[in-house]
Amino acid sequence: MSVTRREAGPGARGAGAGAGGGRPPLLRTLARALPVSPALVLLVLFLAGPIAYCAYIAFTDLQLTGQAESSFNGLDNFRTAFADEAFLNAVWLTLVFTVLSSLVGQNTLGLALAALMQRASKPVRTLTGGIVVTAWVLPEVVAGFLLYAFFRREGTLNAVLDWLRLPSQNWLFTLPILAVSFANVWRGTAFSMLVYSAALNEIPKEITEAAEVDGAGGWRRMWHITLPMIRRSIGTNLMLNTLQTLSVFGLIWVMTRGGPGNRSQTLPLFMYEQAFQKSMIGYGTAVALLLLVVGSLFSLVYLRLLRTEV
Amino acid sequence: MAARTTPRPRPRPANVRRARRRHAADAGLLFAAAAFVLPLAWVVLSSLDPHAGLKVKVPDGVTLDNFDAVLEPDITFTPLLNSLVLCGGATLLTVVCAALAAYPLSRFRSRLNRPFLLTILFATSLPITAIMVPVYALFVQVDLIDTMHGTIFFFAASQLPFAVWLMKNFMDGVPKELEEAAWTDGASSFQSLLRIVLPLMGPGVGVVTVFAFVMMWGNFFVPFMLLLSPDRMPASVSINDFFGNRGTVVYGQLAAFSIIYSTPVILLYVLVARRLGGGFALGGAVKG
Structure with missing residues (x-):
C-alpha cells in the first residue's frame, strides 16, 4: 500500500468508523486510529493518571487517616527526605543492592555462564540452563522463601559451610543486604544469561577463529573481540537489570521485611513503610517520585540505546 | 598480532585443546x-x-502428607482461583487491547506512530513499584480499592506497554501482501486482523499471552497493595500466611504450596520455549 496521508491533529484518536478509501483524510486517520483507543484509555486512566497524581501528592501532606483534607506544602517532603537519616540509609542500601546484585552479580555471572555455554557439552549446557532459568521463572515470593530458608541460621548455606569447615553465621542478621543481593542474583541471572547467549550466538565463527589462529588467548579474545561486538546487548542488559532491581519489593519483603532494624531497607520498602505503617502518604509518594525520576532517567538512556530500531 | 614469534614448545593438536576447553567449561x-x-x-x-x-x-x-494438608479450599483452591481470575482476566484484556493497538501501528504509516511507540517503550521500563502508593491513594478515592476489576484494570495497564511493543514487532513479520488480497475482496481491517494476521502470528500472540500471564501470576506487590479482604487474595499474597498467622511455620507445607503455586508458570514457560525451538523468544524480543 502506498499511502500518503496528512498528519492527524492532536487528540485525533477518537471516534470514527470503518477503514475504507474515498473518505476525507482526517476521517480516515481517525478510523484507522480507532483500534488504538482501548489500549490508550487503559494507559491514560491507570498508568498516566497515577503518575500525574504521584507528581501532585508528592507536594502535599496527605495522610492515611485522621485528616479531612490535605494541603499543598511545596518542597517540604523533599526537604524532610534529604534531612532524614532513614531516607539516606535507604538510598545508600538501594545503591549497594543495585551495584552488587545487578551490575556486578547478574550481569557478570550471566555473561560468564553464557560464554561457558558456548563451549560446554550439550547435556551440561541444557542442565545448567534449565536450573538457572527455573530460578528465574519462579514467582518472586516463592524465590524469596527459598532464599530465606537458604540463608537462615539453620539453613542450607550454613550446612554447606560447616561441611567445608568454614565459619557459619546468621546471614540474615549479620549481612542482610548481602543476603538479599545474592538472592536477587540467584533470581535474576537467567535474564542476562539469555540475552548474552543470544548475542554471542550472533558473532560469526570466522571472526573468533581468525583471532585464535593469530594467537590471541581466551581473555584477549574476550576483551578485544567478543565484548566490543556485543556492547549493545551489554548496554540493554545493564539498563533492564538496573530498572528491574530498582523496583524489587517482594523478594526483600519476604526475606527480611527490610530489617533487622532498617539494614536491608531499600527505597521501595522505605516508601511502603512511610506511606502505610507511618501513614504519611504524601511523604511516601515524594520518595516514590524520586524513584520514578531515577527510573525515567535510566529509561531514557535505554531508549537512546535502542534509538535506531524504532 | 602476526608478529608474535614466541615459539610454542609443543603445539597441541587443536582437537585436544578443544576437548580440554570443553571439560573446563563443563x-x-x-x-x-x-x-x-x-x-x-x-x-x-x-x-x-x-x-x-x-x-x-x-x-x-x-x-504426600504436606500436599494433602495444603489442598484445602481456603489454603490452596481459593487463592489459586483468585490468581486465575485476576491474571486470566487481565491477560485477556491486555492481549485484546495490545492486538488492536498493534494493528494500525504496524500497518499504517503515520507521524504519530514514532512518538507513540517511543512513549510505549519508555513506559515499559518505568518502575511500577514506585507508583503503587499513588495508585492506592487514587483507588481509595474512586472506590476501586479492594475490587477484583480495579486490580485487573491496573494489571492490564501495567503490562500493556510491553505487550503492545512485542505484538507490534511480531505483527511486522506478517507480510502485508497476504492482507491486500482480502482487502480487494472487500474485507474490513478488523476482519483481516482477525482472520488473517492473528492466525499467522499465532506463536507471537502465544508469547505475549504467556509473558503477561507469568508476570502477573508472580506479582506480589500489586495485589498486596490494591486488595484488602483475605478472601480476594491471590496465591502470591496468601502464601505469606504460612508465616505468622498459623503459629509455628510448617516448612513442609510451605514447600508443598510453593510447588503447587509455581507449577503453572513453569509449565507455561516450557510450553513457549518448546514451541519456539528452545531459543529464547523474550530475550530476543527485548533486544528490539
Missing part, C-alpha cells in the same frame, strides 16, 4: 548449577519430607 557450569540448584532442591525435598526443616536434606521417608 566443570565451571556444573559448579554454577550446583550452587543454583540448592534452594530448588530444598523446596522439592522438603515438600516430600514429613519433618522438613530449613536445610536441604534427604527426607525422613517420602510422604
